[in-house]
Structures are given as structure tokens and as C-alpha cells.
Amino acid sequence: MSSPTTTDETGIWATIREAPPAVKALLVGVFVNKLGWFLQVFLVLFLTTSKGFTDVQAGTALGVYGGGTVVGLIVGGSLSDKLGPRMAVMISMFGMAGFVLAIAYVPNYATVLVVVALAGAVGQFYRPASAALLTELTPKNRQVMIFAVYRLAMNLGTTAAPLIGAALVAVSWNLLFIGEALAALAYAAVAVVALPKRAKAPASSEVSEVSDVSVAEAAPSTGGYLAVLRDYKYVLFLLCMFINAAIYMQYLAVLPLHMKSEGLSTWWFSAVVALNGFIVITCELLVTKVVQHWPARMVAMIGFVLLGGGLAFYALPGGIAIFVIGTLLWTLAEIIGGPTMFAYPGMAAPKPLLGRYVGSAHAMFGLGSALGPFLGVWIWNNAGTRVWLWCGLAGAVGVVLAYFGMQPTAETEEPVVDITPASEPLPSESS
Template identity: 25%
Template sequence: MSVASLRRAARESVSGLPPAFWWLWTSTLINRLGAFVATFMALYLTLDRGYSASYAGLVASLHGLGGVVSSIGAGIMTDRVGRRPTLVIAQTSTAFAVALLGFMTDPVAIAGVAFLVGMASNASRPAVQAMMADIVKPEDRVRAFSLNYWAINMGFAVSSMTAGFIAQYSYLAGFLGEATLTLVCAVVVFLKLPESRPQRSAVERAAEPEIGMGTVLRDGRFMGVVGLSFLISLIFQQGYVGLPVAMGTDGFSSSDFGLAIAVNGVLIVAVQIPLTRYLQHRDPRRLLILSSLLAGYGFGLTAFAGSVAVYALTICVWTVAEIVNAPTQTGLIVRLSPLHGRGRYQGVYTMSWSVAALVAPLMSGYVIDHFGAQWLWGACAVLGTVAAGGYWALMRGLPPQAPAAPAAAAAAAPVASKPAAAPAGAPVEGCAGSVA
């Protein structure tokens, strides 16, 4: 592909999206530039504090448990109160909790505050995904999710390389840096993002039943996707809980891990946009099957790694799985979610990742301590194979994507055309600004 073709592909990938999307994208980028806790918590506890891999796994699991607790509540809050206030509350709370965590020295206190950090940080996810679905047209959503994922990993690539070296001198500086940038995210959301929650008309309320948690849990195909999402997340979590501990056990430093894992973000930054146009027009079933196999066997290859270069090579394999899986699966979740229940559906979907964040550290810590890291990587290969089979079975007969509903179009149009004219932080015409 020529340079001109790459430029044209990049230009077409970023054109036509509403200004509100780009403010949300900016907030995501700032947040990931400060990522520290999720990446370096295991190394902080094992190398700096001297705790065992099992204790590090316990703390990471409590962080995940906090996310499980907040997922459903944040999803309901996103539907009832609105996307914007949920984001502001979640991000502000995260900033203060992360800063507090950096000053904790007692093991019980560290575990308790890690639980609070997990609750606060995870609460923003249903609101972000629901707002993105609100403001972007259906045919552009996979592209928008790809660009948002690109921002996540561009920030992650930068933060991994810098935070790895910061950690060698002061872990506290890393905690305070993440807290500051998360607070900046809350300010961006408060000042620049209007509320996007679609408002139900009286006719819609009369014609359609209210969507509650029972509606979500009875949706068989959606819950099947949630279950498969859990398996995929269980695999990907090992890049941040199992991999750093395994590398530390092999004698590698925090900066070695930082350089190796930065390959993940750099590769996504390099190829996500060129692949965006390809992904949005392909069969999601095939893409999800392929990504599941690449994730499982990419981590499986880690059993043969003995140097930073080989670790980086295995990271390249499962990174390709991330590039394919993330926008495809997020787009599928939005496709299966009703307009006025997006927050609840996204909350349950987010919970699958939170439960995986709870289980994965316990799994990795126990397996590494009692059997060795090679067994952990073999288990990842098995899970990837099971997930691929699940996607093959579950997505047979998936109906084609329906065109945008009039209500969705009415909700998205003002965001696309008027955000610059609206006062900072003011609700956009046609979107609800009060509690339903």
C-alpha cells in the first residue's frame, strides 16, 4: 500500500464523526496517558513492597471486585441520571482514590483502597460506551470504537514506557500522576461534553415496556456474548497480572516489563487506523473467532519466552487479537442493546470484564506459585480455543444490523451539529437532562 493510500485511509477513518465524539476521545487519551495502577500494581506489591505473588493477586482481585460491584450500579445510573454526570462523578472519585492508594502502607489498607479504586474507575465504562453509541451513527460505530481504542493504546504506549522508569525511582509519583490526569479528564467531560441520553417520548413510554435488569439477564444471545467476553478478558488480563509477575520471577526489572508491554500499545497505534475500514465491513463472527484463537495461542507462546525480545514477540501476537476483538465485540454489544437500555446492557457487559479482573489475578497468582508460569500460558491457549468455539455456535443466524431508529437519530443529530454553539456543559436540545 502506498503512502498516499495510507493517508487517504487515515483521513477517511477520522472524517465525519461529531465534535462531541472527539471530546470524548480526548478525555480517553488523557486518562490513558496517566495509566499506572493497573499496569504496575503487581510489580509495586512484589518488588517494592516485598509481598508474594498470591497477595498481589489478592489485591488485584479486590480491585476487580470493586469493578464488579460498581458495574451494574453505574449502568443503571447511566440510564437514569445520564452519561455526563456519571462520568464526572466516576472520574473525580477515581482521582482521589488513586492518590490515596499511593500513601497506603498497611497491607489491609492497600487492599481496601484498591477495592475503592476498582469501584470508581470501572464506573465510567458503561457511560463512555453508551455516550459513544448515542452520538455516533450506527454505520460509523465500529470505526468510532476503533479510534477510541486507538486513543487508549496510544496513551498506554506512552505511559508504559515512561511509568516503567518512574517506578524505578518513585511509585508514589506514578500514583499521583495518574490521579492528576484522571481529574483533568473529569474537567474535560464537565466543560465540553453535553448530555447525550435519548429522552423517551410519552408515546414510546406507552408502547414500550421499561427496560430493567431482568430484561437484560433474560436476553439469551446477549448474555452468551457476555460469557464469551469473560473468557477473552480472562486471557487479556494476564498481560497485566500474570506477565509482570512471571517476568519478575525470571529476573527482569520493571523497566524491562514496561518496554515489553509498550509493544502492545505501539503496535495498536501503528495499525489500528489502517485496519479500521477493513474491520467495519467484515463478518463479526469470523473476526471474533480469529481474535479468540490469536489471544489464546499468543499467550500460550509466552511459555517459550526467555528474553525481552521474545516476550515482545508474543505480545505482538495477542495484540493483533486485541486490535480485531475490541471494536468488533463492542460494536456487537451496542447492536444487541436497545436504545433506552444501553446503560444497563453496557453495565452487564462491563461486569464481565470486572469479574475477569477479579478472577484472573487469583488464577495467575495461584498457578504461578504452585505450578509455574508455563501452566498459566497453557490454560490461556485452552480458553482461547473454547471462546472461538463459543462465538462460532452463538453467532449463527445473527440478524443483520437494523437501521438507526428515529429516536436515536433525533438524539444524535443535535450532538453532531450543535455542540460548538451550546454553552459549555449545557444539555443539548433533544437529550434528557433530568432524572427519569
């Protein structure tokens, strides 16, 4: 048999084909759920056209939703550790279905804000749980690739969702919310049927007979998020996630303003965004097939160089060619670094805190995504195109943080000897 670290055995189809049934179900469930990702896309339009609220009120509601998602990612990490990924996904999807339906019928603006915040929070519980389960059930040498497949499932779903949503809105706004609720319930059904239950904790007599390592792995999570914060290297990685998201979001916040100021039509901005989406969907798995064998720290550093450099490239004169080249550079950063950055929390986490490590990483990315646009537009209004140079500087800071925060350890870099699923139940499986 060939070495387990060969490209063939960590390739795209081998990773998908030999993944445990629960992982395949998880990928399908996430894809179906994202097909119904309507709320964030259509919330402002719904509140202004159907409910009659002002633009400011609708924008505030969208901001409240974003804040709720950050809180939900943190809570979701704790739920995953305490109750298990399967239960966290079920709570998230059943709760999301109820809150989404409620938005269509709540009577006043204050209630809308409350329900939107709850929908944003509860609807994100599943993300740390899903990522934690992918980590648990996938051999280490295939984790970067499985996260690339996971990202593809999400990207395909979110790309199709606005088109499906527009078709539903043409019939009825209520149908839009019913559609998202059904998508959430479909993922909940996948969790009920296909995801493994958490194993019962061993009795005290059984614990005394196992090794110290086994006891540590079987013990319930302790320390909460304070234990995560005591991992100083990982805190540096969390700052990497924040910076990554904050500067990445400028393609949605500042880029359209810059292109408009250059006299370019909205069509050109749409074409640039579509170029990014096309490359990510078609090329990310192929690139991951190569970079998954590189040290995680090196991949992250290359990603920050390309991300910061690509955005800084926008500061140059040259018209549409500059925007296309800059977009190609930071898109390359996304397809090189994205899967590794989102797989790394599972590599760095101790098992009892896996959900919290994953949840904190997703939360920092969400916080960067929420604050980045405000910071970017503020700098644009005060400094013009120099905002892109600040993005380049932030990318350089990310390189330094990745170097010191993602130092290789025996836990994260050791080779995997056996790529076949273990015959014994995993910590999250039923006994």
C-alpha cells in the same frame, strides 16, 4: 453521493473528522485521564516503600483494587442508564480524584483497603458511560472504527503513564497522587463542558402523541441486570468476554515464567510485550478499516482462533522464535477482534439498557482479567507448558460461544443509510 458503507466514508480520518464534538471531547478526555493512570501501576511499590507494608499486604491491596473495578463497571452501567452518561462520568472522575488523594494520607492498612476499593470502583463508573455515549452519538457503520480510535486513545495514554509516573515519583509520592487526581478532574471538566445532558422525559400528553417505538425508546430503563441476563444470546457473548480476557492475560502471568524457565532474560520478555504494544498502536486502526465491514460474529470467531492458536503455539519447542511468532498471532487477534468485541454491546443492546449491556461486558472482561492470572499460574505450576494447550482449548470454546451468542439480527446488521449526525437531539442530549 457514494454509498455510506464505502471504505472512504467509514475510514479513519472521515470517522474522526465528522464525529460530533461530544465524541471528540470524549476521546480527548479519556486520553488525558489515562495519562494519569498511576494508581494500579505504582500501588504495590508505594505501599511497600513509602507506607512500609509487606509484599503480601500490598498484593492484597492490588487485588482489592481489581475487585473494586469489576463492581464499579457494573454500577457504572446502571448509573449511565439512570442518570445519563455525562452524569456518570462526572461522578466517576470527581469521586476518583478525591479517593486517589486520600490514599496518600490514610493512617492504617484497613483504611487503605477501603479507600483503594472505593477508588477502584468509582474510577470505573465512566467506562460503561463513555462506551454508551460513543454508541449513541456514532452512526452504526462507524461504531467499530470509533471504538478502535477510543482504544488507541486509551493505549497511548496508558503507555505514556508509567513514564510520567516514574518522573513524578522521583520528586514525591504525593505528586503522583496529585497528578492522577488532576487527570481525573480534567476529564470531569470535559464532561461538564462538552458532553450532552440527558433529555427530560416527555410529558404524558406528549407521550400519547408519539408512536409506540418512540415511547419504547423514551421509557426509562426497566428490569436492571436481570433483563440483561434474560437475553440468553448476550449471556453467551458475556462468556466470550470472560474467556477472551482470561486467556489474554496469560501473556502477563504465565509467559514471563515460561520464558524464564527457558533461560531467557527479562529483556526478552520486555521485548515481546513491547512488540505487542507497538503493533497494536500502529496497526489496529488500519486493520479496523477493513474488518469493520465484516459481520461481528465472524470477526469475533477469527479473533478467538488467532488468540487461542497464538497462545497454544507457545507450547512448541523452538526458543525465542516460538515466542515471537506466538505473540504475533495473538496480537493479530487483538487488533482484528478488539474494536468489534467492545463495540458489539452497543449493537446488541436495547436503548433503555444500553449502559447495563455495556457495563456487564466490561465487567466480565474485568473479571476474566482478574481471575485469569490466578488460574494460569495454578495450571502452569501443575501442568507446565500444557497451560498453553488449555488456552487453545478455551479459544475454541470462545469460537463456539461467539457463533451462537452473536448471531446476526436486524438490529445489529442493518446497513446505515445516512452517516450524518441527526438534526434532532439524541436521547442523551439536552432538550
